[in-house]
Amino acid sequence: MSLKFGILGILASAGPQSGYDIKTYFEEGPSYVWQADLPQIYRTLDQLEQAKYVVVEADPTNARNRKVYTITEEGQKALQEWLQEDFECSPIREANLLRVFFGTLTPPGILKQQVAAQRNQFTEILQQYHAVKTLIAQHAEQYPKDAFFWTLTLQAGLKLTQAWLEWCDETIQQLDDLETRE
Amino acid sequence: MSLKFGILGILASAGPQSGYDIKTYFEEGPSYVWQADLPQIYRTLDQLEQAKYVVVEADPTNARNRKVYTITEEGQKALQEWLQEDFECSPIREANLLRVFFGTLTPPGILKQQVAAQRNQFTEILQQYHAVKTLIAQHAEQYPKDAFFWTLTLQAGLKLTQAWLEWCDETIQQLDDLETRE
DNA sequence: TAATTATATATGCCAACACATCTATGTACT
DNA sequence: AGTACATAGATGTGTTGGCATATATAATTA
Numbered sequence: 001m002s003l004k005f006g007i008l009g010i011l012a013s014a015g016p017q018s019g020y021d022i023k024t025y026f027e028e029g030p031s032y033v034w035q036a037d038l039p040q041i042y043r044t045l046d047q048l049e050q051a052k053y054v055v056v057e058a059d060p061t062n063a064r065n066r067k068v069y070t071i072t073e074e075g076q077k078a079l080q081e082w083l084q085e086d087f088e089c090s091p092i093r094e095a096n097l098l099r100v101f102f103g104t105l106t107p108p109g110i111l112k113q114q115v116a117a118q119r120n121q122f123t124e125i126l127q128q129y130h131a132v133k134t135l136i137a138q139h140a141e142q143y144p145k146d147a148f149f150w151t152l153t154l155q156a157g158l159k160l161t162q163a164w165l166e167w168c169d170e171t172i173q174q175l176d177d178l179e180t181r182e
Numbered sequence: 183m184s185l186k187f188g189i190l191g192i193l194a195s196a197g198p199q200s201g202y203d204i205k206t207y208f209e210e211g212p213s214y215v216w217q218a219d220l221p222q223i224y225r226t227l228d229q230l231e232q233a234k235y236v237v238v239e240a241d242p243t244n245a246r247n248r249k250v251y252t253i254t255e256e257g258q259k260a261l262q263e264w265l266q267e268d269f270e271c272s273p274i275r276e277a278n279l280l281r282v283f284f285g286t287l288t289p290p291g292i293l294k295q296q297v298a299a300q301r302n303q304f305t306e307i308l309q310q311y312h313a314v315k316t317l318i319a320q321h322a323e324q325y326p327k328d329a330f331f332w333t334l335t336l337q338a339g340l341k342l343t344q345a346w347l348e349w350c351d352e353t354i355q356q357l358d359d360l361e362t363r364e
Numbered sequence: 365t366a367a368t369t370a371t372a373t374a375t376g377c378c379a380a381c382a383c384a385t386c387t388a389t390g391t392a393c394t
Numbered sequence: 395a396g397t398a399c400a401t402a403g404a405t406g407t408g409t410t411g412g413c414a415t416a417t418a419t420a421a422t423t424a
Contacts, residue, residue: 001380002277009284020402033279040381042403064389064402083288087278087300089307089346095184096269097215097338102191103331106265118269125271148360149285156279156349163345164271167338178330183410202372222411224373246372246419 003036003044008053008071008079013146016070018059019045032132033153045069053078100171112175119168126161129154185218185226190235190253190261195328198252200241201227214314215335227251235260282353294357301350308343311336 010025011017017025019042026036048054053075059066071079096118103111132154140147192207193199199207201224208218230236235257241248253261278300285293314336322329 002280003380006280009280009287012287013284018402020400024401030280030283032274033283034275034277035273037382038402039383039404043405044380062389062402066402079287083281083284084292084296085281087281087296087303089300089303090276091217092214092339092342093216094272094338095216097335098184098188098191098212099265099267099269100331100338101212101215101335102195102265103334104327105191105194105261110266114266114269118271121269121271145286148356149282152285152353152356153279153283155352156276156282156346157274159345159349160274160342163341164338167341170337171334174330174334185410200372202370219412220372221374221413225375244372244419247374248372 002034002082003040004048004053005079005082006030006034006036007041007044007048008075008082011054011069011071012076012079016057016068018066018068020066022069028135029150030153032129032157048075051078108179112172112179115168115171115175119165119172122161122165122168126158126165129158129161184216184264185222186230186235187261187264188212188216188218189223189226189230190257190264193236193251193253194258194261198239198250200248200250202248204251210317211332212335214311214339230257233260290361294354294361297350297353297357301347301354304343304347304350308340308347311339311343 006026007022010022010029014025019038022041022045023036023038026034026041045054045056048069049056051074052072054069054071057068057070059068096114099106099114100111133151136147136150136154139150188208189204192204192211196207201220204223204227205218205220208216208223227236227238230251231238233256234254236251236253239250239252241250278296281288281296282293315333318329318332318336321332
């Protein structure tokens with residue numbers, strides 16, 4: 001649902017470009033906030049075209065059938081409406097937590113290993129986020145306003161990952177306590 | 183994907199029951215970790231039956247076509263495999279953060295209102311979690327082992343919501359700073 | 365007694381998404 | 395010259411999920 005507006009947002013803030021460009025932009029920009037795969041981007045661009053939110057133009061300088069998409073005024077309007085919608089908290093939907101929920105069914109010891117492994121993953125993610133920090137700082141020289149908001153989203157990622165790390169630590173601790181009690 | 187195992191988990195830990203019972207169990211139990219709507223539960227039960235992970239039996243004492251599902255040994259085996267799978271961190275996919283990412287496009291002031299409203303939602307969720315805490319404590323008298331793991335999942339919810347609250351506060355602060363700078 | 369709610373199952377439909385696959389061209393490396 | 399990779403677009407397919415809706419019975423409430 002939001003991919004539609006993610007694409008419109010990119011076209012609005014970074015100017016006309018191709019589906020492939022959008023994919024690249026996604027990877028470098030909002031990937032830690034929203035992911036999109038290439039076929040999905042192409043199909044969504046088709047939808048946006050049908051809705052007249054974008055217009056297409058073949059790129060004559062390009063030999064690879066490159067098509068350049070531009071946001072229309074209707075597109076701008078739809079984007080604005082979406083941007084100003086109320087924020088809804090999305091419920092948690094974590095397969096791992098579902099596994100923890102059924103912890104009584106899992107053989108003793110397994111769960112601790114799983115959480116410990118996940119803890120390592122979160123540490124890596126945290127490092128990646130810190131790398132993104134540097135990228136944003138570079139971008140800030142030219143576009144300080146963008147960088148401000150990108151940093152806000154990155155801080156959300158950092159906070160959530162940090163929270164997960166703490167949960168892992170405390171959970172491992174409590175699983176240890178359980179073991180020694182028995 | 184995980185609904186399949188959520189249902190198997192419920193059948194394994196709470197015994198044979200109907201699709202409707204499972205829906206009720208979901209609402210009272212893992213709803214803050216995984217959600218399921220009734221049609222989806224019925225369809226998934228059909229799949230589980232075809233996979234021979236559950237067997238069905240009509241309830242003769244019930245006038246409403248009630249069907250009781252029981253997990254099979256294959257089902258137990260599949261559930262165990264799923265339970266012991268490695269934990270994978272699922273990437274963040276938050277429409278709200280995507281909106282923040284395009285903050286330069288949003289009219290000044292709007293974003294602060296959106297985040298403030300979301301902050302209120304998170305406060306309510308936090309209160310709901312504390313209410314669940316009491317429910318689990320009651321359950322703990324009969325099933326202390328269950329309660330232990332349920333509390334672990336609840337703590338994840340609390341931690342994440344707390345992290346979101348902090349992010350909201352800091353973001354509002356930074357948006358205020360931006361306003362005064364201009 | 366009538367209306368509503370809870371119990372109980374089922375189907376239809378559509379959007380979103382993931383994954384695989386296909387085509388074709390330009391560029392860089394070996 | 396050949397291989398691999400990056401650029402560029404498109405289709406097929408299957409799963410999950412959400413929402414509406416239909417059916418029927420039992421229990422509760424007005």
